Amino acid sequence: MKKEQLLDLYYQMVLIRRVEERGAELYQAGKIGGFMHLYIGQEAVSTGLIAAREPRDRVITAYRDHGVALNCGISANEVMAELLGKATGMSKGKGGSMHMASVEKNMWGGHAIVGGHIPIAAGLALGDQYAKNDNITICMFGDGATNIGYFHEGLNLSKVWGLRVLWVCENNQYGMGTAVERASAVDEIRQKAEGYGMKNAAVNGMDVMAVYEAAKEAIDYVRKESQPYFLEVNTYRFRGHSMGDPERYRKAEEVKQWQENDPIGIFNKYLLDKKIATRKALDEIEARVEEEVAKAVEFAETSPEPALEELFTDVYAE
């Protein structure tokens, strides 16, 4: 990867972190409603993954979607506006934190029914198979989603029909507050793909370069072989499951230990150690992000509420 691309990955990861930090403040201030699930700690996963796709490749994810949206190229303005429920959000304020999508950016949501989007991802790939193109679909979901029936129906169908899907399990160790070993028959989630005869791998999700390399290999396989692939990415969320999480299920020491493995810190060190960037260059990126996020907050706060007539639009196309 070229220097500019590497710096862009760094920029994206910092952008996700700062957008969400400001989002959390706005949530506490009562300006964001509903549920909000932060991606902080997991930034390397979608950043590395989406960097490996072609623009024609589709992305679909669960409700922890702000980072994925930003990585797909949806602007911080639109993300922030959607969080605030404004008319200028990409879903016109009708979706909120959990339902961000942009057809233009080939980002197909933001889905809040755990595992519900997994068969839909198979459908996106089916649409492409039917159209006889070689687009692939990247479907991300948490470890918790691998225990529900949708997951198994979706994986099975993708293998039976040879659908071009890269299944990505973001194993952040907990489904809400239930640890993987308390909910899943196997601790290593990728073993489930074995049951469907599906090629699979596991990768360290705190290392953006490792995720990128693994994703590249997986995407090549899916495109060339017209077969699904299962990638387990081991990661950790530094914040609670959602904003209202008392975190009784894990110890502060455990969180602290993972935080020492901060994906942004790891990548920062990588860029400096390999002399790809100077400290000054990275500071400049951080300053640029601060400015962009401040502007996004201002954009969202000054954007109009959706008109009341919007209540009745988009229910049907006809």
Added chain:
Amino acid sequence: MAKITMREAISQALMEEMDRDPAVFILGEEVGVWGGTYAVTKGFYDKYGPERVKDTPIAENAILGAAIGAAMVGQRPIAELMTINFAFSAMDYIVNQAAKLRYMFGGQFTLPLVIRAVGGGGRQLGATHSQTPDAIFAHFPGLKVVSPGTPADAKGLLKSAIRSNDPILFIEHATMYQVRGEVPEGEYLIPIGKSKVQREGSDLTIVTYCKGLELSMKAADELAKEGIQAEIVDLRTLRPLDMEPVIESFKKTNRAIVVEEGWKSYGVGAEVVSRIYEEAFDYVDAPILRVAQKEVPLPYNRTLEQAALPQVPDIIAAAKEVLK
């Protein structure tokens, strides 16, 4: 005009639309090699091949999820549920996904999707395979629910449904595939969301749809022998519900009954009756009655099953009651 069966009318609609638009394809359990469990897609696999007539695993979530995803990216899938009773296994895809995705994402895409499902009792299939749960699905904004009562309507409505850019649940009745009627050949479209007067009369209005239409027509013949002229309004589409022909008829007759095969509680009749009271209260000359299924799971035994389902004599009795 050719007199063909409901099965032939539905097959014709599917085939004509597949010939017309290459984006249309079928997926479902046993739709291909087997030819459809109710033989509706017999011959399709040989004609269109496995790419356009896709046999799926027995996995309703996968069937509907895949259909929704393919519709999101511009294909026009027709997903078949072997019976509407299996829709409960995939409820999430019907009410949480198909009915909501467009709205939730601010109208960024359309969902040109048809879900064909066979419903209804009367074939001694036992409680879990004999339901008429149409009202449940009609409850959800974002979904359209169509259920024809004649072969001609089945053809015209299904063709319109396939061309529609909205998700549509198309409910057929398991005992009506052999029903014959005149069906126009070739291009024949009936708009979704339009009720229709299927029989004219002046003494009372019978509001019904699907299997209820067949029963109500027979009841109306009997009533006519006694000099009672029933007007029958066929809803055809449950959502969006077109009340205009119902209200128009009611303003003429001032008396009505609603006939449906599903359970009475919280049913189609409950909705229709409320709407008549709301929109034409001044015209009400007698309480409006509902004829519906008894409030029990349907039993296997033929006598018991028939006792639970609405029958022609029930309709005649209700009609006479409102005319008292």
